[in-house]
Amino acid sequence: MIAFALFCAVSIFLYKKHKFNKLQCGAAILLSLYIVVLLYFTVTGRYSHEEYEYQINFFTSYRWFFQYNGEQVLRQLLINFVMLMPVGFLLPVVINAKHKYLITMALSLLLTLFIETMQLITKCGSFEIDDIINNFVGAVLGMLIYMMLNNIIQKRKGNHYE
DSSP states (O other), X not given: OHHHHHHHHHHHHHHHTTSSOHHHHXXXXXXXXXXXXXXXXXXXXXXXXXXXXXXOSTTHHHHHHHHHOOHHHHHHHHHHHXXXXXXXXXXXXXXXXXXXXXXXXXXXXXXXHHHHHHHHHHTSSOEEHXXXXXXXXXXXXXXXXXXXXXXXXXXXXXXXOO
């Protein structure tokens, strides 16, 4: 919660100093709130296991799905795809840089690596390579949705920038 309050304060400060516009400020606050909730549900809001749990083989969850035809496995796969979509959508709104899409992908990858590593260290969850891949793909999908919507908005405004 302290990180959320700090991030909100920084966003408002940047808005007042004319470094952020209202949209960027709002997106930054939404993004920080989402990340706090995300970290709670993926790391701190879980019970600790006695043993370290990890799965470092690629696409194991997909094999489990096809092998067991499990609805629970499918649900988990979808959750992992969708989980970072808001991050991929909101980061490009907040970032005002030439390479904002590359920065968005890098920060999304770092966030999912942080979450998975914290799950391993705290034994609250399972470190899984598939989760990293699925979260990253979800973030990229969120970014692509932002790019498409931004392109439509810019064309309607008559501004073909971006």
